[in-house]
Amino acid sequence: MTRISRCRVTLLAVGLIAAFGSLATRAPAALDMNVGVSKVVQNQPVSACDSSAKTALNAVLQNAVELGGDTGEWIAFGAPDSANGSTAAAAINCYPLGGAYVVTFTCAAQVPPSADSAAALCTKLSAAFDSGAR
Amino acid sequence: MNVKRGLWLIAVAIFLGLLSHTAAIASVDLSAGIRYVSDTGSLSDCSAKARAALETYLPGASESSPGSGEWFASGQNLLTGAPSSAATVRCYPLAKGYMVTFVCAVQLPTNPYGAYPLCLDIAHKFYGGAITPLAAMPTATPMPSGCATTNLVGTWVSDNDPKLSFTMELNGDLTDSEGVSGNWIIDGSTVTLTYYGNHTLKLSPDGKRLSGAGYNLTRKC
Known part of the structure; x- marks a missing residue:
């Protein structure tokens, strides 16, 4: 084997080790789900909840939609990355209680690659909801 | 060899490595x-x-x-x-x-x-409402155990010489008690052992005994 051939084989091996080594160290993705807060907001119509839910979901995730029309059930997904689909999602449920409403947050994330855990996602959403509700 | 060609080779290797990882x-x-x-x-x-x-x-x-x-x-x-x-x-x-x-x-x-x-x-x-059965959660393939008749996995002891035993793996490898290695293949009840040459043996219907070509082995199960 010539010196050049040996060099080529070595470089090829370096490349393969780099490729397979990077895969071997990849942690398995796990589904993380969080039961976020549930709170009652007094003296507010459920339409205020809907508005804040949409705002919060669009601020933290994207493309918030209300399921089935005027249901108070809102859902949104994170932006898909180049290697995966959406790895974060959340639901906000608004339900009227006379002159008040109850709102619940539920979040899910695939960790890794999602930078946020489901709990962190729900905390962000709750904060964004409160900002929108003020 | 110039640097450009070297880098190209590394890139090709990395691409091939990543290509082999077929994660959905x-x-x-x-x-x-x-x-x-x-x-x-x-x-x-x-x-x-x-x-x-x-x-x-x-x-x-x-x-x-x-x-x-x-x-x-x-x-x-x-x-x-x-x-x-x-x-x-x-x-x-x-x-x-x-x-x-x-x-x-x-x-x-x-x-x-x-x-x-x-x-x-x-x-x-x-x-209340119609329940639709969900697809079963995948399970890890269990290691065969017991006296299966579809494989030879397990420990086999020679009836003629109790000090001689064989450990047979799922991948077809076998190793004797002295560290000598070989292979096994099963086709129905006919077994081919590659161990100091090729030998044809028969597996008993209960999966516990192998005999033929001068060998009489009993599986621990």
Whole structure:
């Protein structure tokens, strides 16, 4: 084997080790789900909840939609990355209680690659909801 | 060899390595929107049904805090060793009765079914409705054990010389008690041992004995 051939084989091996080594160290993705807060907001119509839910979901995730029309059930997904689909999602449920409403947050994330855990996602959403509700 | 060609070779190798990793695109699938309002019943009634409905599909349902009426459970995927499905059932007391919501999440394609079918089954288990069987969660292929007649996996001891034993692996390898290696193949009840040459033996119907070509072996099982 010539010196050049040996060099080529070595470089090829370096490349393969780099490729397979990077895969071997990849942690398995796990589904993380969080039961976020549930709170009652007094003296507010459920339409205020809907508005804040949409705002919060669009601020933290994207493309918030209300399921089935005027249901108070809102859902949104994170932006898909180049290697995966959406790895974060959340639901906000608004339900009227006379002159008040109850709102619940539920979040899910695939960790890794999602930078946020489901709990962190729900905390962000709750904060964004409160900002929108003020 | 110039630098450009060297870098090109590394790039080709990395590409080939990555190409061999055929991971499918993974994503989170979330289902919300199933809500049920009962005019009768208490929060504890709702909680009892929530727990039972969750545990029909996901093990170990737990309440986020005692008396909250917020229930959660997740399912472990044995192939990945990590959860790939989860669901929450949240009960909220009303002046008369209660309201309950169902939210489910799964990791696709790792999980064999989507979030909506899971949520629909949990909800129907809670308040009644058609139950559609979910695809079975994949399980790790168990190592064959016992005296299977489809393989020779296990430890075999020579009837003629009890000090001589063979360990046979699932991949067709065999190693004797002195460290000498060989291979085995089974076709029906006919076994070919490659061990100091090729030998044809017969496996007994109960999978416990191998005999032929001067060998008489008994499997420990």
